[in-house]
Amino acid sequence: MAANFLKMDAHPVEDLSPGDLKDALQQLQLMDKEIIRHGFEPQPSGPHWYSRHYQRPYDPDQYQVESASTFDVLEEGEHLHRAEGLHPKRKWLIFALSAVLLLVGGVLLFGGQSGENDTANTPARPPDATNPEGTGERISWSTNATDFRERPRGQKLTFQCPPSGTPNSVYGTDVYTDDSSICYAAVHAGSITLMEGGKVTIMLREGRAGYIGSARNGVASQDWTDHWNWSFEIQTKNPKAQSNIAAISWSQAASDYSDQIGKRFTFKCPPGGEAASVWGTGTYTDDSSICTAGVHAGKISFEEGGTVTIVITDGASAFRGTSRNGVTSSDWDKWPRSFHFAG
Numbered sequence: 001m002a003a004n005f006l007k008m009d010a011h012p013v014e015d016l017s018p019g020d021l022k023d024a025l026q027q028l029q030l031m032d033k034e035i036i037r038h039g040f041e042p043q044p045s046g047p048h049w050y051s052r053h054y055q056r057p058y059d060p061d062q063y064q065v066e067s068a069s070t071f072d073v074l075e076e077g078e079h080l081h082r083a084e085g086l087h088p089k090r091k092w093l094i095f096a097l098s099a100v101l102l103l104v105g106g107v108l109l110f111g112g113q114s115g116e117n118d119t120a121n122t123p124a125r126p127p128d129a130t131n132p133e134g135t136g137e138r139i140s141w142s143t144n145a146t147d148f149r150e151r152p153r154g155q156k157l158t159f160q161c162p163p164s165g166t167p168n169s170v171y172g173t174d175v176y177t178d179d180s181s182i183c184y185a186a187v188h189a190g191s192i193t194l195m196e197g198g199k200v201t202i203m204l205r206e207g208r209a210g211y212i213g214s215a216r217n218g219v220a221s222q223d224w225t226d227h228w229n230w231s232f233e234i235q236t237k238n239p240k241a242q243s244n245i246a247a248i249s250w251s252q253a254a255s256d257y258s259d260q261i262g263k264r265f266t267f268k269c270p271p272g273g274e275a276a277s278v279w280g281t282g283t284y285t286d287d288s289s290i291c292t293a294g295v296h297a298g299k300i301s302f303e304e305g306g307t308v309t310i311v312i313t314d315g316a317s318a319f320r321g322t323s324r325n326g327v328t329s330s331d332w333d334k335w336p337r338s339f340h341f342a343g
Helices: 002-009 018-038 049-054 068-121 182-189 290-296
Strands: 156-161 175-177 198-208 228-235 264-269 283-285 306-319 332-341
Touching: 156 182, 182 198, 182 228, 264 290, 283 306, 290 306, 290 332
Parallel strands: none
Antiparallel strands: 156 198, 175 228, 198 228, 264 306, 283 332, 306 332
16 A cells, blocks of 8 residues: 555656546545554644645635535535544543443442442331231231320221231130230120131220229130220221130139149030039139139129139138128148139
8 A cells, every 4th residue: 555655756747547546545544544553643733644645725616526525525525624623532532432331330339239229228118107907917926005195085906917817815705805815805805706817997095094904705805903104905897706615513622733833724614513512702723613712702603604714823821711792711831832813
C-alpha cells in the first residue's frame, strides 16, 4: 500500500484522472481500516491528510465523480475527515459503552443484594389488627391472651385450637384472666372439646376485682381473688356437651393423684352411691373416698351423684372429723397429702 501512494505522489493532483482519484480514495479507506483495526494514533490536528499530502486544499467541485458509489464516499469530505475524526469517536464510543455496562452491572449487583437484604431484614408482618371472626390463626394449648393487652376492649379475636389438647391453667368462669389458656378456657366454657379442638372466638374485656373458679366440661378453673387488669370471655353459640370427665366409683380415693400437688382433677360420681371412709372436714386425707367426701362437703348427693373437682394439697398436722349432709367423717393425726374441693 505504501508503494502505491509513493507512485501517486509523483503526479500533481490536477493530473489525476477520476479513476486515479478513485483508487487513491480506496487506498485511504484501507488506511482508515488499518488505523481502526490496530489502534494507530491519528495525525496531529490541522488540515486533513489529503490536503497535507498534496499541499493544497481539496475542492470537490473541481473533480467530477462518475459513479454514485464514489460520490457517496466523497460527499461532504466524509472520507477526508475519517483519519482524524473516526478514531477518537471510536474511543469515546468504547468509553461510553464501558460506562453503561459498569452502571448496569452495578445496578444488578448492588440492587439485587439490596433487595435480598431488604427481604431478609424486613420484620415479620404484625398480627392482623382486627382478626375478625373466620380468620383464626392456629395456636397451641398453652397460648394465652396476654399479647393482646394493647388491643381495644370489646374486640373479638378468633383462633384455631389443634386436636388432642393438654390441660393448662385457667382462672375464672365465663370471664377469665388474660393469662388463662385460651383453648382450655374454651373447653371449660363448652365451646370446644379437649380431644377435637376447634375454632374459638374470644372477646377482650376489662379486668375484674376477682375471679371465681368452677368445674365444667372436665375442666376445673381456679379462683383468683385479687384484682386483675385484663380479661377475656369465650364467644360461643352452641356449647358442647360435657365430656372428657373421668367416671369413678364411690370407693375411689385421691391417693392415685397425690404426687401432683396443686393440680386439679374432675370426676363424675354415678347416682345411687354408698358411703365410704372419709377423714377430715373441708380438707380430707388423700386416702379418703372422693365421692363420699363430695357429699360431706355438700357438692353432690348419694341419690343423684354428680361432678366434683378436687385440688391436691400438702398434708396437715391433724384432720378433724364432723357429721355433714348425711356423712360422718373421722379424725386423723398428721398425714402427708390431702385434697379439698374447688368451686
